[in-house]
Amino acid sequence: MxxxxxxxxxxxxxxxxxxxxxxxxxxxxxxxxxxxxxxxxxxxxxxxxxHYDTITQLWLYGDHYKWRAMRTHGIDERYCTGDASDWEKFEKWAETVPYTLRNPLYHWTHLELKNPFGITDVLSPATARSVYDACNEQLPHLSARELLKHFDVxxxxxxxxxxxxxxxxxxxxxxxxxxxxxxxxxxxxxxxxxxxxxxxxxxxxxxxxxxxxxxxxxxxxxxxxxxxxxxxxxxxxxxxxxxxxxxxxxxxxxxxxxxxxxxxxxxxxxxxxxxxxxxxxxxxxxxxxxxxxxxxxxxxxxxxxxxxxxxxxxxxxxxxxxxxxxxxxxxxxxxxxxxxxxxxxxxxxxxxxxxxxxxxxxxxxxxxxxxxxxxxxxxxxxxxxxxxxxxxxxxxxxxxxxxxxxxxxxxxxxxxxxxxxxxxxxxxxxxxxxxxxxxxxxxxxxxxxxxxxxxxxxxxxxxxxxxxxxxxxx
Missing domain, CATH: 3.20.20.140 (Metal-dependent hydrolases)
Structure with a gap:
């Protein structure tokens, strides 16, 4: 069978x-x-x-797609456009991601983790810290220009x-x-x-x-x-x-x-x-x-x-x-x-x-x-x-x-x-x-x-x- x-x-x-x-x-x-x-x-x-100090600066600053999803999930505005720390904002996004199933953000998020960061873990509260740290470790080599060259733009x-x-x-x-x-x-x-x-x-x-x-x-x-x-x-x-x-x-x-x-x-x-x-x-x-x-x-x-x-x-x-x-x-x-x-x-x-x-x-x-x-x-x-x-x-x-x-x-x-x-x-x-x-x-x-x-x-x-x-x- x-x-x-x-x-x-x-x-x-x-x-x-x-x-x-x-x-x-x-x-x-x-x-x-x-x-x-x-x-x-x-x-x-x-x-x-x-150069970006954190993945939050590269990934979440100015991204109203993600903000809309976070608000819908019940996340306070402080973690979207407010004064929360970069880690806190990333943590709240990681909390939201599992609930974006069938929204394009689920695909985009994981495509962007895979390329350029080579990360294939599914983002969730359980993986948030490891993903955050792994991305941040690579950021010294992923400046604005290096990212454009990486994607062959x-x-x-x-x-x-x-x-x-x-x-x-x-x-x-x-x-x-x-x-x-x-x-x-x-x-x-x-x-x-x-x-x-x-x-x-x-x-x-x-x-x-x-x-x-x-x-x-x-x-x-x-x-x-x-x-x-x-x-x-x-x-x-x-x-x-x-x-x-x-x-x-x-x-x-x-x-x-x-x-x-x-x-x-x-x-x-x-x-x-x-x-x-x-x-x-x-x-x-x-x-x-x-x-x-x-x-x-x-x-x-x-x-x-x-x-x-x-x-x-x-x-x-x-x-x-x-x-x-x-x-x-x-x-x-x-x-x-x-x-x-x-x-x-x-x-x-x-x-x-x-x-x-x-x-x-x-x-x-x-x-x-x-x-x-x-x-x-x-x-x-x-x-x-x-x-x-x-x-x-x-x-x-x-x-x-x-x-x-x-x-x-x-x-x-x-x-x-x-x-x-x-x-x-x-x-x-x-x-x-x-x-x-x-x-x-x-x-x-x-x-x-x-x-x-x-x-x-x-x-x-x-x-x-x-x-x-x-x-x-x-």
């Missing part, structure tokens, strides 16, 4: 259900380098080649406000570091008319950074364009926008000039002269300006769409943004995307574009929208980007890959990115590659694709690395 043996957790064949999937991953996907064309890594830490594109000095990027370039670290232009604050007080403060900063007087809309655009030009000089090849939805309301420029003048008026705090329609028109106008500048320079524009941010007002007030209080939104996407991309395309000013979707209900919307504007000029000119934020897990990645496969060409896909602030998040590329190879491997063994391992392996390598290398010109 044959006895079935359960697979070992996190073995070399983790997530690879068939022999063909295993061949595709180990022989084709695994050896490929990484292009991280969108992330939130701090460039100052790369410039300084930061070739290019990193950070996310930077137009007013950032980019001094750290300049320092990295002068140091002859083997990994190319480039800025990406993220002008969200430059169009955020929702908060006139914050917007006026931003305009004042634009004045100071560019040393230009800003009294009119034309002045403002000229100043921002000078920053766009500066980013290009520093090697920037991508812009990025984090929006609820793409704004594409109709407007005439004289309306925008009036809206801009009203924005600059010194109204009392809390007052606003702008209607919701005014705000949408201003954002629509600014998006077009940024898109046309990107087209002039041959950049790729990225749109991260669908997040409903800062839901917990009390915690926003106490802790600030990006501390774990965001969720998936249900904003309308299709009509405005069609107007925005269609208007640019009609004027021959649509640059390469990547659309990232946060609401899985809109996957097919995005997968079909890109086909409307792929005009043969560039392979995969308009892309349906990888599973993002709440969707960069097994189910989310599979749904994105299946929607793109069914309604577009997954063979042209530029693949995975980290979208992370952590230098150990490159394990997510391994996660993605295993999932990708498992999908192709299952199709081959089910007779849905020919058993041509070399050809399918080339497609896998394209998605893992070569498509991005060609698409971005790296």
């Amino acid at each position: 044959n006895t079935l043996v359960a697979p070992t957790f996190l073995s070399d064949d983790f997530l690879l259900q068939t022999e063909t999937a295993r061949r595709l991953y180990h022989d084709y996907a695994r050896p490929m380098p990484i292009i991280d064309y969108h992330c939130h890594l701090p460039p100052d830490q790369i410039a300084a080649d930061k 070739r290019v990193v594109c950070t996310t930077d406000d137009p007013l950032d000095s980019l001094e750290h990027h300049r320092a990295i370039a002068k140091s002859n570091f083997s990994v190319k670290v480039l800025p990406a232009f993220r002008p969200d604050k430059a169009m955020a008319a929702d908060d006139p007080i914050a917007f006026r403060a931003y305009v004042q900063k634009v004045t100071e950074v560019t040393n230009r007087e800003i009294r009119t809309l034309a002045h403002y655009l000229d100043a921002l364009k000078s920053r766009h030009d500066y980013f290009a000089e520093m090697g920037c090849r991508l812009s990025d926008h984090g929006l609820e939805m793409v704004y594409a309301d109709s407007y005439v420029e004289s309306e925008i000039e009036t809206i801009f003048k009203n924005l600059l008026l010194d109204w009392q705090e809390g007052a606003s002269v702008l209607s919701p329609a005014d705000i949408r028109k201003f954002k629509s106008f600014m998006l077009v300006q940024f898109a046309e500048w990107d087209h002039e320079k041959g950049w790729t524009q990225q749109f991260h769409l669908g997040a409903l941010r800062n839901n917990n007002i009390r915690r926003l007030r106490e802790l600030g943004p990006d501390t774990g209080w965001d969720s998936i939104g249900d904003f309308p996407q299709a009509a405005s995307l069609s107007r925005f991309l269609g208007g640019l395309d009609d004027r021959n000013k649509l640059t390469k574009t990547i659309l990232y979707n946060l609401n899985p209900a809109d996957n097919e919307v995005m997968a079909t929208m890109i086909g409307n504007f792929n005009d043969g000029s560039v392979r995969g000119k308009v892309q349906f980007g990888s599973g993002w934020w709440f969707l960069d897990q097994k189910d989310g990645m599979e749904k994105q890959l299946n929607a793109l496969s069914n309604m577009g060409l997954v063979s042209s896909f530029v693949g995975m990115l980290t979208d992370s602030r952590s230098f150990v998040s490159y394990s997510r590329h391994e996660y993605f590659r295993r999932i990708l190879c498992n999908l192709f491997g299952n199709d081959i063994e089910n007779g849905e694709l020919p058993n041509d391992i070399d050809w399918v392996g080339q497609i896998v390598q394209d998605i893992c690395y070569r498509n991005a290398e060609r698409y971005f010109g790296f």
